[in-house]
Amino acid sequence: MSTPLLEISGVTKRFGNVAAVDSVSLSIGHGEVVGLIGPNGSGKTTLIHCITGALVPEEGQIRFNGEDITGAAPFRVARKGIARSFQNLEDFPTLSVLDHLMLATQHGKPVLGRRTPDEGAHQLLSELALSHMAERPAGELSYGQRKLLGIAMARIREPELMIMDEPTAGVNPVLAQSIVAELRRLATSGQTIILVEHDIPLVISLVSRLIVMSSGAIIADGHPDEVRSDPDVREAYFGR
Amino acid sequence: MKLARILGVVLAVILVGLPAIIGTGHAGNIGVVALLFVMLGVSFNLIFGMTGYLALTHATSFGLGAYIAALGSTKAGVSFPLTLLAGAAGAALFSLPVGTLAFRRVRGFPFAIVTLGITITMWIVADHWMPVTRGPMGLYGIPRPTFLRQLFPGSVGYFYMGVILTGIIAAICWFIVRSDVGRVLRGIKDNEGMLSSLGVDTYRYKLSVYVLASFFAGTTGAFYAHYLTVVSPDVFWLYWISIPLVVVHVAGLGRFWAVIGVAVALAVVPEYLRASQAYQQLLFGLLLVGVVTLMPNGIGGWWAARRRRSR
Numbered sequence: 001m002s003t004p005l006l007e008i009s010g011v012t013k014r015f016g017n018v019a020a021v022d023s024v025s026l027s028i029g030h031g032e033v034v035g036l037i038g039p040n041g042s043g044k045t046t047l048i049h050c051i052t053g054a055l056v057p058e059e060g061q062i063r064f065n066g067e068d069i070t071g072a073a074p075f076r077v078a079r080k081g082i083a084r085s086f087q088n089l090e091d092f093p094t095l096s097v098l099d100h101l102m103l104a105t106q107h108g109k110p111v112l113g114r115r116t117p118d119e120g121a122h123q124l125l126s127e128l129a130l131s132h133m134a135e136r137p138a139g140e141l142s143y144g145q146r147k148l149l150g151i152a153m154a155r156i157r158e159p160e161l162m163i164m165d166e167p168t169a170g171v172n173p174v175l176a177q178s179i180v181a182e183l184r185r186l187a188t189s190g191q192t193i194i195l196v197e198h199d200i201p202l203v204i205s206l207v208s209r210l211i212v213m214s215s216g217a218i219i220a221d222g223h224p225d226e227v228r229s230d231p232d233v234r235e236a237y238f239g240r
Numbered sequence: 241m242k243l244a245r246i247l248g249v250v251l252a253v254i255l256v257g258l259p260a261i262i263g264t265g266h267a268g269n270i271g272v273v274a275l276l277f278v279m280l281g282v283s284f285n286l287i288f289g290m291t292g293y294l295a296l297t298h299a300t301s302f303g304l305g306a307y308i309a310a311l312g313s314t315k316a317g318v319s320f321p322l323t324l325l326a327g328a329a330g331a332a333l334f335s336l337p338v339g340t341l342a343f344r345r346v347r348g349f350p351f352a353i354v355t356l357g358i359t360i361t362m363w364i365v366a367d368h369w370m371p372v373t374r375g376p377m378g379l380y381g382i383p384r385p386t387f388l389r390q391l392f393p394g395s396v397g398y399f400y401m402g403v404i405l406t407g408i409i410a411a412i413c414w415f416i417v418r419s420d421v422g423r424v425l426r427g428i429k430d431n432e433g434m435l436s437s438l439g440v441d442t443y444r445y446k447l448s449v450y451v452l453a454s455f456f457a458g459t460t461g462a463f464y465a466h467y468l469t470v471v472s473p474d475v476f477w478l479y480w481i482s483i484p485l486v487v488v489h490v491a492g493l494g495r496f497w498a499v500i501g502v503a504v505a506l507a508v509v510p511e512y513l514r515a516s517q518a519y520q521q522l523l524f525g526l527l528l529v530g531v532v533t534l535m536p537n538g539i540g541g542w543w544a545a546r547r548r549r550s551r
């Protein structure tokens with residue numbers, strides 16, 4: 001049996017007396033596309049922060065490709081091959097769009113198999129319909145375009161694991177479609193993805209496995225159809 | 241920034257030609273002050289302008305460079321090039337533990353406060369460590385390189401040496417600003433957390449550029465000590481903090497060519513207005529308030545935005 005790409009064992013993260021993530025264990029295999037859902041405050045983003053090194057869990061262990069990355073600095077985790085996009089806008093407002101992609105690849109692998117990052121970056125921008133904005137500062141882009149840029153930064157690094165935290169939240173329907181198309185393309189390309197989303201129909205249409213969190217714990221984990229019919233999930237998440 | 245570059249080159253040509261044209265020591269003196277401002281400005285731009293970290297220890301590095309050069313030449317009889325190097329190296333060495341501690345522990349406003357604390361401490365040490373610094377009396381009799389006096393009158397020879405030194409420092413700073421490293425430094429200023437999540441060890445970049453900026457500030461301090469031939473604890477204090485701060489803020493953070501332009505203007509204009517140092521500081525203060533209020537991104541930022549809009 002091959003080693004899972006990501007293995008989380010008994011991870012707990014507390015803020016004061018509140019356990020935002022409570023003894024969570026899960027494993028994700030290579031090429032899996034996993035949806036992570038749950039009501040606001042269920043611990044999804046905290047768990048993502050623990051995986052990416054932004055937060056250090058009090059208990060438990062996180063292994064990536066068999067290597068212990070628990071509490072490792074975010075830049076070390078990123079170098080192992082984990083890329084993420086953020087729930088809120090996280091970019092460099094005064095740097096150009098192209099600069100963002102150059103930064104993303106500065107310490108990573110060769111860009112999309114090409115020799116110079118510029119060519120790869122231009123190609124990616126073209127695919128995402130951002131070419132005309134290549135030289136503009138990110139601060140001049142629309143909200144949705146900046147979300148797309150966040151995905152582009154994650155993608156251009158060719159990570160082993162992509163974690164997308166609410167990629168379509170707050171984005172206008174037209175750009176949201178572009179983001180969904182990009183997610184669909186990634187999902188069918190064999191890319192391992194953890195997708196955190198509130199748009200349940202969207203998640204279900206993209207993932208092969210659904211994990212539901214509530215009050216810091218995992219209450220369901222399985223095929224989307226099974227999970228949707230789980231009484232605990234319906235109670236905690238769908239409210240019926 | 242094509243126009244800004246042309247302006248920078250024109251200013252550089254004026255700098256080079258001015259003393260020779262006028263042929264007096266006074267023009268050379270103004271030129272040396274301009275070069276001091278440029279060296280401090282471009283080096284401070286590396287750390288504050290590019291990363292946004294307000295390292296007020298730039299004055300400490302300048303003061304250390306000045307005192308090390310003064311002590312080396314007056315007490316140990318060390319020659320000019322070596323005192324210059326020792327001043328620079330001393331400032332860089334001092335900045336290493338300071339940066340190691342500060343960059344690990346604090347960001348933003350607290351970082352500025354930590355560096356301000358160090359600056360105050362070093363000023364007090366220079367003012368009270370009588371056996372070494374001679375306190376408020378300072379150190380005097382620091383020699384200027386003798387070979388220059390034979391070639392040029394007054395300060396003109398020293399000015400030309402400064403042009404070479406400034407050229408080297410500015411060229412290195414320009415190379416960094418334009419390189420991939422420069423992009424990372426700008427990224428630190430915009431969103432350091434995001435940069436870490438892209439796999440960039442921001443701590444290493446910050447520390448490296450801080451030590452390098454301190455090295456250049458130390459060089460500038462040593463150059464200043466040999467120019468003025470006297471150093472006092474004031475080299476650690478307000479005037480030498482305000483100069484790089486005003487230059488970089490008025491020019492705009494990270495605006496290399498604007499930094500050079502503003503540095504030269506701030507050195508030359510008060511001289512022609514015959515303003516004393518007190519009036520200069522008044523001018524700097526008013527300029528800082530005016531520019532920060534009316535042009536938050538400085539003159540360089542305002543110019544770049546204007547050009548973008550006109551495209």
